[in-house]
Amino acid sequence: MKTVGFVALTTAFLFFGCSDSSRGDGSGTLPDRNDTGGPLGPGRRVLPPPPTVPGLKFPLKSANPTVMNTVIAYRNLLYTRPLFLTYAPDNTDRIFVVEQPGRIYVSPNDEFTTTKNLFLDISGSVNSSGNEEGLLGLAFDPNYKTNGYFFVYYTYRVGTPRYARISRFKVSSTNPNAADPKSELQIFSVQEPYSNHNGGALVFGPDGFLYLGLGDGGNRGDPQGNGQNRATHLGSIIRIDVRNSTSAKPYAVPYTNPFVGQTGVLPEIWAYGLRNPWRFSFDRTSGRLWCGDVGQTNREEIDIIVKGGNYGWRYREGFAAYRGTPPTGWTSIQPVIDYSRTIGKSVTGGYVYRGSKLSELRGAYLYADYSFSHIWALVYENGRVVKNVKLASLSTITSFGEDRNGEVMIVSRNGRIYTLARRSTPTEPDFPMKLSQTGLFVDTKTLEPNPNLFPYDVTEELWSDDAVKKRWLALPTGGAITFHPTNAWDFPIGTVLVKHFELPTTWRDLRTMTRLETRVLIHMQSGWEGHTYKWNAAQTDADLLPGPDTRTITIKDSRAPGGTRLQTWRFPGKANCLSCHTEIQKRVLGLNTRQLNHRFRYTNPRLIANQLETLNQLGAFGPKGIGKPNLYETYISSRTPFGDIEKRARTYLAVNCSQCHQPGGTGGGGLDLRFDTPRANTGTIGVNPSHGNLGLPGAKIIAKGNKNASVLWERMRRKDDTRMPPLGTHEVDLQTVDLIGVWIDTMK
Numbered sequence: 001m002k003t004v005g006f007v008a009l010t011t012a013f014l015f016f017g018c019s020d021s022s023r024g025d026g027s028g029t030l031p032d033r034n035d036t037g038g039p040l041g042p043g044r045r046v047l048p049p050p051p052t053v054p055g056l057k058f059p060l061k062s063a064n065p066t067v068m069n070t071v072i073a074y075r076n077l078l079y080t081r082p083l084f085l086t087y088a089p090d091n092t093d094r095i096f097v098v099e100q101p102g103r104i105y106v107s108p109n110d111e112f113t114t115t116k117n118l119f120l121d122i123s124g125s126v127n128s129s130g131n132e133e134g135l136l137g138l139a140f141d142p143n144y145k146t147n148g149y150f151f152v153y154y155t156y157r158v159g160t161p162r163y164a165r166i167s168r169f170k171v172s173s174t175n176p177n178a179a180d181p182k183s184e185l186q187i188f189s190v191q192e193p194y195s196n197h198n199g200g201a202l203v204f205g206p207d208g209f210l211y212l213g214l215g216d217g218g219n220r221g222d223p224q225g226n227g228q229n230r231a232t233h234l235g236s237i238i239r240i241d242v243r244n245s246t247s248a249k250p251y252a253v254p255y256t257n258p259f260v261g262q263t264g265v266l267p268e269i270w271a272y273g274l275r276n277p278w279r280f281s282f283d284r285t286s287g288r289l290w291c292g293d294v295g296q297t298n299r300e301e302i303d304i305i306v307k308g309g310n311y312g313w314r315y316r317e318g319f320a321a322y323r324g325t326p327p328t329g330w331t332s333i334q335p336v337i338d339y340s341r342t343i344g345k346s347v348t349g350g351y352v353y354r355g356s357k358l359s360e361l362r363g364a365y366l367y368a369d370y371s372f373s374h375i376w377a378l379v380y381e382n383g384r385v386v387k388n389v390k391l392a393s394l395s396t397i398t399s400f401g402e403d404r405n406g407e408v409m410i411v412s413r414n415g416r417i418y419t420l421a422r423r424s425t426p427t428e429p430d431f432p433m434k435l436s437q438t439g440l441f442v443d444t445k446t447l448e449p450n451p452n453l454f455p456y457d458v459t460e461e462l463w464s465d466d467a468v469k470k471r472w473l474a475l476p477t478g479g480a481i482t483f484h485p486t487n488a489w490d491f492p493i494g495t496v497l498v499k500h501f502e503l504p505t506t507w508r509d510l511r512t513m514t515r516l517e518t519r520v521l522i523h524m525q526s527g528w529e530g531h532t533y534k535w536n537a538a539q540t541d542a543d544l545l546p547g548p549d550t551r552t553i554t555i556k557d558s559r560a561p562g563g564t565r566l567q568t569w570r571f572p573g574k575a576n577c578l579s580c581h582t583e584i585q586k587r588v589l590g591l592n593t594r595q596l597n598h599r600f601r602y603t604n605p606r607l608i609a610n611q612l613e614t615l616n617q618l619g620a621f622g623p624k625g626i627g628k629p630n631l632y633e634t635y636i637s638s639r640t641p642f643g644d645i646e647k648r649a650r651t652y653l654a655v656n657c658s659q660c661h662q663p664g665g666t667g668g669g670g671l672d673l674r675f676d677t678p679r680a681n682t683g684t685i686g687v688n689p690s691h692g693n694l695g696l697p698g699a700k701i702i703a704k705g706n707k708n709a710s711v712l713w714e715r716m717r718r719k720d721d722t723r724m725p726p727l728g729t730h731e732v733d734l735q736t737v738d739l740i741g742v743w744i745d746t747m748k
Contacts, residue, residue, distance in 0.1 A: 194218025
């Protein structure tokens with residue numbers, strides 16, 4: 001039968017019904033790739049509404065209670081791992097975009113421009129192997145119009161130990177859109193003990209001096225105590241004078257720096273006690289210096305930086321105590337605001353808005369969270385916060401930037417530059433508050449699915465504290481999946497993914513199941529969004545959660561003292577989804593070729609068939625199809641007692657870890673845990689851990705033949721904040737821990 005799409009064959013779905021239960025993987029979210037509405041300005045194209053899945057009640061515009069949209073600022077420009085945007089003070093209306101691998105591009109500040117000139121390429125000198133390394137900062141000299149100088153901050157290739165430096169370059173004398181790569185003058189260097197916490201903001205202040213933000217040097221919990229050590233530049237903001245730089249004297253120390261002349265204190269330090277100041281900026285009007293400092297375990301914070309200020313790390317994290325007892329008389333400056341890691345995990349500092357297009361934001365400080373996609377506007381008056389409003393959502397915000405007019409731009413790791421726009425309508429579309437209102441199930445009490453939901457299962461089951469899961473996929477009318485044999489698939493707007501969780505209240509006795517939650521992931525116009533419905537006590541319906549939640553469950557378990565134990569189940573809020581469902585994996589983790597290329601037991605009527613072949617026959621991959629499943633690879637489940645142990649272990653790492661730990665991913669340490677990567681190239685074998693050895697003598701990430709000296713294995717066994725994976729599980733998966741241990745111990 002000829003097919004033109006998935007839902008066009010709705011009648012073919014009617015016989016499938018629910019799948020057998022199994023423990024397994026989840027799905028996720030995609031970056032924002034389209035304009036999302038609002039007053040788009042002259043010439044902007046308003047996208048037509050996308051097709052939907054029949055019977056489902058989800059709106060395809062964001063259901064966030066936010067007040068603004070994010071819209072693509074330069075529709076024809078796309079970048080690779082962009083980290084920053086700024087302008088040159090030369091009366092030209094241009095933008096300069098910094099790419100982490102070591103390139104800077106310049107373009108006209110024009111929404112429709114197709115021009116992207118390579119301004120500077122120092123990628124051959126830049127070390128960007130770690131997630132937080134690379135070309136991190138750019139600042140134009142205040143007198144750039146006459147002297148052509150600009151400054152960059154980058155981690156550079158010198159092997160071990162690591163270093164980072166500030167260098168000055170000069171624009172070409174013949175081409176204003178190109179720099180002279182041979183003009184480099186090295187200004188300042190600092191040794192970095194680890195690959196993370198490099199800071200990177202490089203800004204000229206209103207005083208004409210150059211400011212640089214440096215992290216504490218990396219690892220967890222500042223093991224070297226750099227935050228409170230003024231004999232190191234690490235964990236501080238420094239201020240130097242580069243107005244008369246020469247190779248003999250690359251910079252001077254301003255005599256007004258707070259610690260000039262003090263014994264044992266480096267004179268370049270302007271403020272200290274910072275963990276990882278990820279972006280700071282001066283308010284154009286007040287001159288106040290705002291900074292976002294990334295937290296460790298519990299809090300993210302926004303600070304106003306003052307001369308000589310101590311910001312508390314590592315004695316303090318946000319407003320809370322962190323580690324150690326400060327000495328008598330010790331004081332620190334409190335944050336302007338902090339927030340918990342249930343709201344976000346990695347703050348991105350921004351700018352006080354001084355543009356003209358959004359008058360209601362004038363004077364508000366804009367900042368964001370990289371991991372949880374929030375953008376806030378903070379109003380600070382008379383020494384206190386009077387308002388802190390969530391403005392919008394956008395995935396993986398690496399930085400903010402300003403154009404010459406003070407309009408704020410938003411840089412996303414997805415390669416796009418965005419700006420803010422008012423919403424065209426004052427109200428949000430209605431979003432179903434109960435699972436029974438979504439149309440996903442004909443009957444929530446019996447969990448009979450909408451006939452347009454197609455059941456599926458995965459080869460490698462993601463550990464979720466012994467929970468049992470069911471999964472469904474629905475594509476919009478006429479929609480099709482873009483297939484790839486090994487990489488992530490692409491899904492059309494309107495796609496809905498459903499994952500339902502139940503837990504046995506008697507350990508591993510499937511007759512004692514209690515319903516916990518049903519997660520829904522929807523490909524909205526602005527990207528993917530995740531929502532969690534928490535089941536009620538009567539087990540008849542589930543309520544939409546506004547944020548994270550917990551439930552304590554009594555489990556009968558003969559292994560526990562007294563025969564019972566308490567298990568905590570944590571429900572993710574909407575913002576939590578993007579932490580694991582990363583952009584590098586296109587936000588969808590479970591639906592891919594290796595995961596679905598196996599036979600599956602459908603239950604209504606009973607049928608056993610290969611999932612790829614079934615989806616292909618139903619037109620899920622479009623009219624051309626994908627050929628026979630035997631053309632493609634499949635994973636070997638880590639839980640099977642048979643098969644090559646190398647492939648079983650690598651399957652586990654690929655499914656559980658590679659969404660963060662691969663080139664361009666959000667994980668640190670320079671690891672590449674994808675299934676295809678040769679073991680020797682994973683960055684694990686015999687490599688010193690960049691985030692500490694957890695107290696293991698002679699530790700390596702993987703110590704061949706010795707699991708007890710392998711940080712990878714040790715972190716899998718832990719339940720504290722060093723555990724891996726860090727989210728979504730709170731019980732140790734003993735079976736997989738044993739597998740990885742045997743794999744390492746038998747490794748040659």
